[in-house]
Amino acid sequence: MGSDRKMTDKSDNWAPPEDTALAPKITKEEREALDKAPLATLRATPDSLAARLLMGELAKRYPRPQAAKGKAYAREKTLVDYANAVGAFVADLLAAIEADRSEGWLRCSLKKEAYTGQYVKWRMFDAARQAFTEAGLVEHMPGYPGTYQFENPGPMAGKLTRYRATSALLAACEAHGVTPANVRQCFRFEEVMPSELVQLSSPSVKTPKTEKAQRFRVQVAELNTFFAEHALTHPVIKHLGWVRKFHQATNLQTYKWNKGGRLYSYPQNAACYQHHDGATRLEMRIDGEDVVEIDISSSYLTIFYAWCDQQLDTEVDAYSGILGPTDLDRQVAKFWINASFGNGNLLTRWSKDFTKDFRERLARKGIPPEAFNTKAYPMSRIKERALQRHPLLARWGQEIRGRxxxxxxxxxxxxxIIIATMVDLMAKGVPSMPVHDSLIVPASKETLAVDTLSHQFRAKTGVVPKLTVRRPWDF
Structure with a gap:
């Protein structure tokens, strides 16, 4: 199966040598989907008769060029290698659909050296992707190189080529009983960690080797190493380690590393605990022990208040009663405030995207999406009521503390705040798992974790947070 070296998730700043055109014109929505495309690891192997029959048939129906040349035994071995490449490619394509993060797009390296020592060799993958493209089994978005000198035209960072399964490929797979929904039962996936533990996105550029970036790398590596010493158990959830992702690095020369910075668990697929709901996460066990999840209530709003030198009232719910007494009223108010934070300015209208996003959130919380009607919640009324409760929100989008x-x-x-809490707990021998604005810890360490999180929040902001704890027996 080749050497133990794995095709890890390397930076997205190199591109196929044959694709020299700059990035094609695409919409913002298409660009967002392409940016979220997972890297093809091409290490999936068949784990069912259906998978073996599927890859064998596809390999024969869409053969590699010059496949008829050479001695019989060599042709047979080559056909097996090619079928393995086809299977690995198809598995990654279906898994990208199953992950539901990139509209099915898959990121593929077209650098020959990236396949040295890998399960799938370059010439086999190259043949498979060309055969599939010509047969209409995949659509592709060509990659492009970044600039190599400042005077060169074009973007500073390149993009890997993207591929996506077409309806023809999905139909061929389904005919053998292989679908995005069951691909992980039909193929065995070997998950890998990215080689870069500190990543830059929006835009996606290669992480520079600066002193600050290296400090972040060391910190993430220490957290990963420490947690690996503990046993996480759950029927479907897996955790290999975390990657810290920063954003808005438009100028690496002046970038201050103070945008974003959340920890993201890998693998980034359906096995990721951060993609599951709270009840499912509380089914996890750390070293055989129940876990609890400590949530920072109204996290962004509390931090915003602190920037304005105010303490958010922690004795009351920050969203209840703004629009009315119902849970739907509360969810609308909460969404408007947090979406305004994400928008950069206070929202003034229900766009199609906002409406769709909010209805999806309602469904995840068990509230019928059809219960929400934009006409019943005009933005003007939401804004008026929200500012009555939280007048400081009028400052959002303006200068605060000089910028x-x-x-x-x-x-x-x-x-x-979250990472400082994790580091502090690590020093005391306590493992923890972040979910952006909450932290999962062994149930026996609840009090210690609550005190530590509260201390770190105050140390970073000057105010105290409202913390809520969810326990398995609450569900």
């Missing part, structure tokens, strides 16, 4: 701040600034402060 205009945005969502990435809020996220950075929050991430610093």
């Amino acid at each position: 205009v701040r945005g969502w990435a600034d809020l996220m950075f402060v929050e991430s610093e």
Whole structure:
């Protein structure tokens, strides 16, 4: 199966040599989907008769060029290698759909050296992706190189080529009983950690080797090493380690590393605990022990108040009663405030995207999406009522403490609080797992974790948070 070296998730700043055109014109929504495309690891192997029959048939129906040349035994071995490449490619394509994060797009390296020592060799993958493209089994978005000198035209960072399964490929797979929903039962996936533990996105550029970036790398590596010493058990959830992601690095020369900074668990698929709901996360066990999840209530709003030198009232719910007494009223008010933080300015209208996003959130919380009607909640009324409760929100989008701040600034402060808490707990031998604005710890360490999180929040902001604890026996 080749050497033990794995094709880890490397930076997205190199591209196929044959694709020299700059990035094609695409919409903002298409760009967001392409940016979220997972890297093809091409290490999935068949774990069912259906998978073996599927890859064998596809390999024969869409053969590699010059496949008929050479001696019989060599042709047979080559066909097996090619079928393995086809299977690994198809498995990654279906898994990208199953993950439901990139509209099915998959990121693929077209650098030959990236396949040295890998389960799937370059010539086999190259043949498979060309055969599939010509047959209409995949659509692709060509990659492009970044600039190599400042005077060169084009973007500073390149993009890997993206591929996505077409309806024809999905139909061929379904005919063998292999679908995105069951691909992980049909194929065995070997999950890998990214080689870069500190990543830059929005835009996605290669992480520079600076002193500050290295300090962050060491910190994340220490957290990963420490947690690996503990046993996490759950029927479907897996955790290999965390990657810290920063945003808005438009100028690496002046970037201050203070935008974003959350820890993201890998693998980034359906096995990721951060993608599951709270009840499912509380089914996890750390070293055989029940866990609890400590949530920072109204995290962004509390940090925003602190920037304005105010303490948010922790004795009352920050969202209840703004619009009315019902849970739907509360959810609308909460969404408007947090979406305004994400928007950079206070929201003034229900766009299609906001409406769709909110209805999806309602569904995840067990509230019928059809219960919400934009006409019953005009933005003008929401804004008026929200400002009556939280008049400081009128300052959002304006200068605060000398500069205009945005969502990435809020996220950075929050991430610093969470990570400082994890580091403090690690020093006391306590493992923890972040979920952005909450922290999961062994149930026996609840009091210690609550005290530590509260202390770190106050140390970073000057105010105290409202913390709520969810326990398995609450569900």
